[in-house]
Amino acid sequence: MMRLINRTTRLGEMYRNEKMSKYGLKGMHHTYILNICNNPGVTQEQLAEIIFVNKSNVTRQIANLEKEGYVTRSPDPKDGRKLLVHPTEKARDVYPKVVEILKEWNEIIMDGISTEEKEHLEKDLLLVMQKAKTAVDQLERIE
Numbered sequence: 001m002m003r004l005i006n007r008t009t010r011l012g013e014m015y016r017n018e019k020m021s022k023y024g025l026k027g028m029h030h031t032y033i034l035n036i037c038n039n040p041g042v043t044q045e046q047l048a049e050i051i052f053v054n055k056s057n058v059t060r061q062i063a064n065l066e067k068e069g070y071v072t073r074s075p076d077p078k079d080g081r082k083l084l085v086h087p088t089e090k091a092r093d094v095y096p097k098v099v100e101i102l103k104e105w106n107e108i109i110m111d112g113i114s115t116e117e118k119e120h121l122e123k124d125l126l127l128v129m130q131k132a133k134t135a136v137d138q139l140e141r142i143e
Contacts, residue, residue, distance in 0.1 A: 044059060062085055
């Protein structure tokens with residue numbers, strides 16, 4: 001089952017890369033744009049937790065987005081060791097386009113699947129994700 005999920009994920013990434021390339025976005029940039037626009041002032045550490053990636057990936061991706069003019073970073077006034085990430089006008093402008101591309105992909109892959117089946121699939125995948133998160137969290141506690 002995971003093989004099919006991974007393959008579907010890679011196909012989705014190919015689709016997003018093609019559709020979002022005209023905005024200078026690639027890879028997981030859409031995830032950062034969505035989460036930063038929805039949580040202005042989020043820390044890089046919080047982003048890592050929200051999207052389940054390591055902190056070094058967040059730092060690298062945010063640097064790319066900052067270079068492209070999508071985000072700004074500033075020191076947290078409460079804790080100068082942390083950086084707050086804010087969307088720029090460019091990010092806010094591209095946000096609805098990103099949402100539309102993601103919606104379009106979901107419609108393509110869910111075409112012909114009933115509402116009931118979609119709800120069941122989402123429920124099952126949420127359960128799988130929660131079990132995966134629990135397993136990873138337990139690894140972190142052991143180390």
